[in-house]
Amino acid sequence: MTEWGTRAAAPAALAFFALLGVLMTRQSTPVALWSAAGIVAAALALAKWAPSGWRLAAGLVIPIAGLVVLGHEQSSNLSWMGLCVIAAWAALSSALPVALTTLVVLLAGPVGEWAIHPSEPGWGAWVIGTAFTTIACVFARRLRLTVVELNRTRAELAERSRAEERSRIADEVHDVIGHALTVSLLHIGSARLALDDEPEEARASLVEAERLARQSLEEVRATVGLMRTDDPVRMAPLPDARDIADLVDSFRRAGAAVELKVEGDLSSLGSTRGLAAYRIVQEALTNAARHAAGEPVAVCVIAGKADVTVTVRNGGTPDPATTPGSGLDGMRERAESVGGRLTAGPVPQGWLVEAVLPS
Incomplete structure (x- = not known):
């Protein structure tokens, strides 16, 4: 009563x-x-x-x-x-x-x-x-x-869960759109430069930019679709660590000088940690293309028995006036959400992002 x-x-x-x-x-x-x-x-x-x-x-x-x-x-x-x-x-x-x-x-x-x-x-x-x-x-x-x-x-836990879900979706959309816009701009820039002298190359760059935009739109739909359905058949698969090679190729096709080194079996990460590794590399490459355009970038993924180390190093002198943005925070949160850790900062002759994720 x-x-x-x-x-x-x-x-x-x-x-x-x-x-x-x-x-x-x-x-x-x-x-x-x-x-x-x-x-x-x-x-x-x-x-x-x-x-x-x-x-x-x-x-x-x-x-x-x-x-x-x-x-x-x-x-x-x-x-x-x-x-x-x-x-x-x-x-x-x-x-x-x-x-x-x-x-x-x-x-x-x-x-x-x-x-x-x-x-x-x-x-x-x-x-x-x-x-x-x-x-x-x-x-x-x-x-x-x-x-x-x-x-x-x-009720508090439900509200906190909704807030965390909104934050997670926002991070996914931020990474997908940021990558799509950055690489698309690289293709459009290349097309603009080659428009007069090499029209076929300009056409190829625009086609690649269009393909990337469509692919990114599908990823956004898949990410938002996670909030609307629990049916795995209706949800498009999200990328994982095994898709890092295709990610690097998308930057190479846009004209970026990216070197990739992979050691070990990336499937040991699974879908959750694999997605975190993929998004970290994606955000790091996007930042490198945005803040150090034209500089070489080296991506190294080493899958060990206990953990997986992901490093992205780009050349160029970092701008001391540049302040860390939400991208760095997002990468750090992704690493910590799966039990890993991430460090990012200037190194001699460039910038280094290093993430260590449990296998």
Whole structure:
């Protein structure tokens, strides 16, 4: 039962047991009616103002006193059942210290009557019933709070998962489009230079730029398609480490001087780590073509038993005014996401990107 449900049901239950108490009590009619009126009025006020904690415990003293008056000298009077209602109200609405303090106050009634009228049977049953109600409702409240916390945590995890997925898709699209535009610009630049003297070479460069644009568009569609379907048949395969040779060839066809060295079996990386290696080489080559156009680039992939080392070194003097962009951060995040590491920075006569990925 929720806290709102407790506030709605408790006054009705107390009014019911107060009415039974009036019908069964040995007190005079005015005393019984005034006691019942006090119980109902206090319960309605507490339900309306909805206090919790120690304020609720203090407010419950009035209905407790009224129930004790109605059930005085009578363990058979059902007004004592109202003590269980109050115990549930306090335990479901307040923290453990408040619930236990309320229980002590509640038990003072039947225990005191038991001490004064030991011959009257039934006092022990009310003591045990009230204590059991408190314990059961304390566990119920903790279970309810646990469920609420689990739901909140699940919502936070779902939102975090969506944010990570958006970030991953953004990285994929960034790498694909960046590579496509860079290599396409190289082809278009070559076509522009060869347009007058070598029209066939210019035509070939434009055809290659068009082919690369179409291929990149398919990769973007495949990447975005990962967010829309779980059917592997409908998703185009993403590249992996075995496609690095084709990637290097695309830069060579665009006129870039790229040397590739591969040692070992790249299939040992698998699809996830293989995609990370591919994207790292792709981004490194894109950056080299963009910031050190015309300089030679050396790509080396060495697949060992424990890990795979990917290095991309380009010549030229790095510009000291150049600040690291999102591309370097993206490469580093890709390496770390599969349990690897990546370093990038200037070296004598060039720039070096080195990634070490577990096999």
